[in-house]
Amino acid sequence: xxxxxxxxxxxxxxxxxxxxxxxxxxxxxxxxxxxxxxxxxxxxxxxxxxxxxxxxxxxxxxxxxxxxxxxxxxxxxxxxxxxxxxxxxxxxxxxxxxxxxxxxxxxxxxxxxxxxxxxxxxxxxxxxxxxxxxxxxxxxxxxxxxxxxxxxxxxxxxxxxxxxxxxxxxxxxxxxxxxxxxxxxxxxxxxxxxxxxxxxxxxxxxxxxxxxxxxxxxxxxxx
Numbered sequence: 001x002x003x004x005x006x007x008x009x010x011x012x013x014x015x016x017x018x019x020x021x022x023x024x025x026x027x028x029x030x031x032x033x034x035x036x037x038x039x040x041x042x043x044x045x046x047x048x049x050x051x052x053x054x055x056x057x058x059x060x061x062x063x064x065x066x067x068x069x070x071x072x073x074x075x076x077x078x079x080x081x082x083x084x085x086x087x088x089x090x091x092x093x094x095x096x097x098x099x100x101x102x103x104x105x106x107x108x109x110x111x112x113x114x115x116x117x118x119x120x121x122x123x124x125x126x127x128x129x130x131x132x133x134x135x136x137x138x139x140x141x142x143x144x145x146x147x148x149x150x151x152x153x154x155x156x157x158x159x160x161x162x163x164x165x166x167x168x169x170x171x172x173x174x175x176x177x178x179x180x181x182x183x184x185x186x187x188x189x190x191x192x193x194x195x196x197x198x199x200x201x202x203x204x205x206x207x208x209x210x211x212x213x214x215x216x217x218x219x220x221x222x223x
Contacts, residue, residue: 004100007183008111013088018113065142092221106172112152
């Protein structure tokens with residue numbers, strides 16, 4: 001079975017779910033509308049330049065989760081899915097997933113965005129598994145901290161190899177031969193260089209330039 005790996009934000013969906021969750025919290029009155037929005041936008045701009053301080057961002061973005069029970073957060077996330085994520089869905093992206101699924105490939109999302117936000121999105125897209133930055137839960141509450149290796153830049157490679165050690169239990173044989181990885185972001189260059197078939201999807205300028213220099217396919221799922 002071949003492995004087909006996908007970034008999520010701005011690759012399989014037309015937007016950034018992490019930034020979108022921040023905007024959703026502002027709209028719901030969950031956070032300070034001026035201070036939080038300004039910081040959320042700045043972190044996103046830093047990410048797009050490949051210069052984001054991940055730890056600072058996680059401290060910022062995970063703290064609001066500590067204020068609510070898991071049940072309250074689940075209800076909020078359902079509203080977020082309907083109002084924010086649903087309009088981001090891309091028919092061409094879902095057709096690409098369907099093609100790989102029909103070819104018998106194992107579909108894996110690897111995203112830096114935390115699992116609270118992204119696991120329901122992955123379930124809606126029907127992929128086989130997802131690796132995301134993990135937010136810590138103790139005694140039924142988010143603590144505002146992450147656990148394990150963050151799924152960001154080189155961390156995506158670390159997390160993938162950790163996952164491969166248990167892949168047989170998930171029905172995948174662990175062979176990376178002819179593996180695909182689809183991404184929009186220069187932040188994902190380390191993992192793109194690890195696979196046989198890197199594909200730049202609606203890429204940022206830095207990734208587009210690198211992909212063209214390397215002769216990698218550059219596609220759009222939005223045209």
